[in-house]
Amino acid sequence: MTGRILGISGPTVTVDLTGLKLYDMVRVGEAGLIGEVVRLERDRAVVQVYQDTRGLAVNEPARGMDAPLTVQLGPGLLSGMFDGLQRPLERIREESGPFISGGRELFPLDRDRSWRFIPAKREGEEVAPGEILGHVEEGPFRHPIFARHAGRLARLADGACTLGEALGAMADGREISAVESWPVRKARPYRKKLSPSAPLVTGQRVIDFLFPLARGGTAIFPGGFGTGKTILEQAIAKFVDVDLVVYVGCGERGNEMAELLEEFVSLADPWSGQPLMQRTIVVVNTSNMPVAAREASIYTAVTMAEYYRDMGFHVLLLADSISRWAEALREISSSLEEMPGEEGYPTYLSSRLAGFFERAGVVETLGGQIGSLSMILSVSPPGGDFTEPVTQACLRTAGAFYMLDTSLAHRRHFPAINWFQSYSLYEREMVGHFSERVAPGWGELHRRCRELLQREETLREVAEIVGVEGLQDADRLLMKVAERVRQEFLSQNAYTEDAFSPPEQTLERIAGIVELFDRAEARLKEGALLDEVLKES
Amino acid sequence: MRLSEHIYRTISSIRGPLLFADGILAVRIGEVVRIAYPDGTVSDGEVLKIDGGTVLIQVFGETRGLDLATPLVFTDAVKKAPLSAEIIGRVFNGSFLPLDGAPMFVPERWGPVTGMPLNPTARARPEEFIETGFSAIDGLNTLVKGQKLPIFSSAGLPAREMAAGILRNSRLAGGGEFAVVFVALGLTHHDYSFYMQVLAEMKSGFVAFINRAGEPVVERLLAPRFGLAVAEYLAFTRGMDVLVLVTDMTNYCDALREVSTAREELPGRRGYPGYMYSDLASIYERAGRIKGMAGSVTMLPVVTMPEDDITHPIPDLTGYITEGQIVLSRELHQREVFPPVDVLPSLSRLMQRGIGAGHTREDHRRVANLLYKHYAKGRDLRRLEAIVGRDGMIESDRLMLDFAEAFERELVNQGGARRDIDETLDTGIALLRRFSLETS
Known part of the structure; x- marks a missing residue:
């Protein structure tokens, strides 16, 4: 099937090929750029091209590949770094230098190893x-x-x-x-889907303790710029208790990816002691790489994640950030001159997102094993406004919501997860699980901790009016303790030893603070002065 | 490859900075089109869209004075930038024509204007300290080689003086060969002469691309890309450390919006096109270092926040791409603090790697964290002070208020003086010591 290029507008190219199927791959131009058929008409087809179309001319050839966009699955994906089309970035660098030029085709896996x-x-x-x-x-x-x-x-x-x-x-x-080749847009089969029941330990206290996540679950964390999304994603990627991590750098910064790659090569997985990179696949399409490949990158990544899930592994997919994916979708939609929905995003944004989230879950594989695929996605809402369409579309399907708070970030409280707005739909089951496995007191402490923070909030409003001096001693004590909960328990410095906190340590820390509070409260009741009590603690 | 240039006189319509032409054969996306004006001048354009024989051309010059019979010359080439070591010390306009009276240099080679994305695996992690001479940056929001750190300013704030201060005072760790690429977009004559004087006084070499307020708007889309093509050449071919100063990115974005509207594209937030993020990224992401190569491209774009609003699409999308931001505050400026940097919303994401022993000083991280923490506390208490009054506050809170005040007056404020990193940290330590906050 060969034809010619009729028109070009940004990443969309019109060709006169017939007999194509929707979402078939097409190579266009002398350079053989890869594209996907996104619209079919009787005598022409519209192709969304994954590479830079600059320099492409009309009348250049176009060739249908008679297959949809696929990824190659096999040994050697681990420790690999790929772009959104699964091209091996290390080998591209070896063969064509530090800058990526279009065209050149490389098999994603090493055939000679x-x-x-x-x-x-x-x-x-x-x-x-x-x-x-x-x-x-x-x-x-x-x-x-x-x-x-x-x-x-x-x-x-x-x-x-x-x-x-x-x-x-x-x-x-x-x-x-x-x-094995597999089309990226098609979920890989399994015997049946199970509901998530085991926790996904992230090593972040505020997540594990207050808003626990389940294996096979999905979570999003939206936050404006500077709220620490990327650092949190990377901390989770380093310490999370799973077999494999697939990390997608979707439309983000190149320097940050360089930092991540360097760290992953040098760090060890705290659970197995093996080099972190050995359990990681990185898919990266930085913001200046072609937009259409950015749209494909999350599908490329999730297909590789499913492939390992099907072997009975527990896999976590981390994407930073899904907003960049949605923007790529919007750019493509607008170049196709589709009718826009809210804020210019196509109306199929939420159904596409829901379809993507649905690829997560705990499954019984075709081979009868249990594997899971969890997803944690960051969202970058414009202006830090959570009412925007991408955050809202995510909220409808995601199982946990970690709201990153600009005012916490300004106070350098990291991870800047707001403890009033965030939620986890897995909370009850997972707290039960931790109570059973780690310590029976987990559930009670969980309740006490939330109550403390809640009461502090109420008192803070009063204090803003009457001043801290105007509060009763018992209330001032509570505020002091809540401050410790915030500073010593909820915040965690990603650059120190404290970056990773296993559940036992998490429990020990909160138990210590709550115990201290109880003791101090008892002393107050006995008639001791607040300053004395505080000095003792 | 065509054997000759194709000339057409088939313009069907002219709309703002855009031309539509019919019956064009074998044209490329991005192809350069030369437009010969009826009055004899020549301007360049670029092919944006092709639909059969109909072609959409973006003109980089003024479209005023064009008629439908104007000849279009299709050159069969994608826009390239002339590159040579002789470029240092030269001043060009937004179309890469010399403004300094000297003849055009002979190019050693031609480079792609839009650049190619840097392979993420080839990037070297930015971690070498750049001393800007400003305490608020060096001490608390450290800049490193290969970083892109914008200055978020507002109308009437001294972003210009600050940018000039950075140009004058920057020193690199390791001291490689240093050059400045200055890109001015929509600059008033007043600003232009100010900057030219600063550049003339500088000891290190510079290259300038100047588009003034009265010059074609569409040129503003091109000038930063020329600047970066030159910066990449100087950095990765000549091994120099290049600092790219672009002012003002707000004018760039407005030019982008103007072209987008003329193309009748669907507007996004505030009328800016939906692809503005990707477009800005194609500029900002060209900053960086490459493994195994000397040289670096560091970028300092200046963004003027319309209505002082940091959530406006321009600063918002910029902040999502750059590695932090330096935010200027109107309040500090009114209190005559220079530079008026508000350190709370300011941030340098790459700071952690560039400070400490071997980079700046061993105690840098500790001092910075302490200063930041106490200043944030003091600023928080100012709100309380506004409600209950200073007298209604406890002694320790009053102390924090005084600390915040002293921090702004003594550490952030430094007038025209340059401080090296030792002076910055020592000033910080002295401040902490005076308030007995050194150990907490």
């Missing part, structure tokens, strides 16, 4: 789709290779193999490959 394949089946055996043929060792993980067709095995490798060659063959002649 040698892997050790340990077969679990033998030649001559009958296999069914989804059965494990064997596995390769990918860093600390056993990466299973599944059978894709039913039939009898004619040949299967044992020992060293590369992705460039077939792993074996079926009796009917079909080759067995360790690499």
